[in-house]
Amino acid sequence: MTSILGQDRLPALARGFSLLGSGGGGKTTLQELILGASNAWPLNVHQVRDVDPALSCVAIAYVGSTHFMHERLPVEDPFSPLLAAAARWSGTRPEAVCALEGGGVNGLTALGLAHEMVFVDADFTGRAYPRLDQMSLYVDKVPGLFAVCDTGAGGVAIVNTDRAEDMEKVIRAAVIQAGGVAPVLLGGFHVGDLREHAITGIYLRALELGDAFMAAEQEPVPVLAERLGARFLGQGRITAIEISARTMHNSTIEVTCNDGGISRVIARSEFLAYMSEGKVLAATPEIIVVLDSLSRAILQVDEVTQGRHVDVLSLPAPSWWLERSERLAHVLPAFFGLNLLERGT
Known part of the structure; x- marks a missing residue:
C-alpha cells in the first residue's frame, strides 16, 4: 500500500x-x-x-x-x-x-x-x-x-x-x-x-505516535503514556548530573521523585536505562523518553539540566531487535560498556 x-x-x-x-x-x-x-x-x-x-x-x-x-x-x-x-x-x-x-x-x-x-x-x-x-x-x-x-x-x-x-x-x-x-x-x-x-x-509508527502525543499533550502524564502505548516510569526534579569517571560520554542523571524516591537515568547520546531505588525498570532497546513536566517538550540528553522537572516514559523496543539474540547484543547497555543494566537487574 x-x-x-x-x-x-x-x-x-x-x-x-x-x-x-x-x-x-x-x-x-x-x-x-x-x-x-x-x-x-x-x-x-x-x-x-x-x-x-x-x-x-x-x-x-x-x-x-x-x-x-x-x-x-x-x-x-x-x-x-x-x-x-x-x-x-x-x-x-x-x-x-x-x-x-x-x-x-x-x-x-x-x-x-x-x-x-x-x-x-x-x-x-x-x-x-x-x-x-x-x-x-x-x-x-x-x-x-x-x-x-x-x-x-x-x-x-x-x-x-x-x-x-x-x-x-x-x-x-x-x-x-x-x-x-x-x-x-x-x-x-x-x-x-x-x-x-x-x-x-x-513512518507509520512515527505518525501514530505523533498524533497520539499531540492529542493528549495537555492530559495528565499517565494518560499521555497510555495513549502512546508507553509505560509511565516516574516524575520529579533533576538534582544531580554525574559524568562517568570511565568515559565522558556516559552520564547519570539523578531525579528526586515526587513520591520521595530516587531515580536515575543513564545516558550517552541517547537515554539508555532508567533505575528506581537501584532496580532497572527500563533499558535499551526500549525507548526512554524524558519530557519537560511544564512544557511537555521532548528533551534531548543535553537539555536535561539540573533543577528541571521531568516526566519519564518508556516506549516498547522495535521488535526487530528482539527476534534474535545476536541482534539484541548490539543494542543492550553492555554494548555501550554499561554492565548489569539490563531490565530487571
Whole structure:
C-alpha cells in the first residue's frame, strides 16, 4: 500500500521521530523548516512489500553532531553529490531511498528525496542509535555494502568494507574532516533486502505516535503514556548530573521523585536505562523518553539540566531487535560498556 503524505502531517511526524530519538538523534526543528518550505508535497510513502524487490536502494542520514547543522546550515541539495558518487561506484543509479535511522532529525531527512526517488518506509534502527555498526544491515552481515560521506569543500569519501567496525571508524573520521557533521549515504543493497534486514513501517509508527502525543499533550502524564502505548516510569526534579569517571560520554542523571524516591537515568547520546531505588525498570532497546513536566517538550540528553522537572516514559523496543539474540547484543547497555543494566537487574 502506498500512503500519500501531506504537508499537514509534518508536525505529527516530527513529534513521532522526536519520541523515537530516545533523547538523541538531534532536534527536528531545522529539518521541519526545510521540508515545510518544499514545493514537492504531497509525498508518496511505499511499504516495502509493495515495491519491486530488485530496485537498487540507498539510505541517507546526517552523521555527527547535529548541533553543527544549526550553526552551519546544510546546502540546498546535500545528497546529490553522494548519489552521483554512488552511481559511479556501483554502475547503477539508485532508484529507491529509505531512512538510515528512524529517530530524531534523520527520520525526516530521507523525505528530502521522496519527490525524485521511490521512497520506502524502512530504516536500520527503529529509533536513534549513535554508531554505524549498529545499523541493521551490518548487524545481519548483509554483503556488498558501501558508504559515501561528504568530506567538505566538495569532496566525498567512499568506504567499501564488510567489517562494520571499519565502516564506523572511517566514516567517523570523514565526518570530522567535514567539520563535525556530514550527509552520509549507505548503498549496495536492494529493496528486497529490507524485508528481513531492516525495520519496516517506521513512518507509520512515527505518525501514530505523533498524533497520539499531540492529542493528549495537555492530559495528565499517565494518560499521555497510555495513549502512546508507553509505560509511565516516574516524575520529579533533576538534582544531580554525574559524568562517568570511565568515559565522558556516559552520564547519570539523578531525579528526586515526587513520591520521595530516587531515580536515575543513564545516558550517552541517547537515554539508555532508567533505575528506581537501584532496580532497572527500563533499558535499551526500549525507548526512554524524558519530557519537560511544564512544557511537555521532548528533551534531548543535553537539555536535561539540573533543577528541571521531568516526566519519564518508556516506549516498547522495535521488535526487530528482539527476534534474535545476536541482534539484541548490539543494542543492550553492555554494548555501550554499561554492565548489569539490563531490565530487571
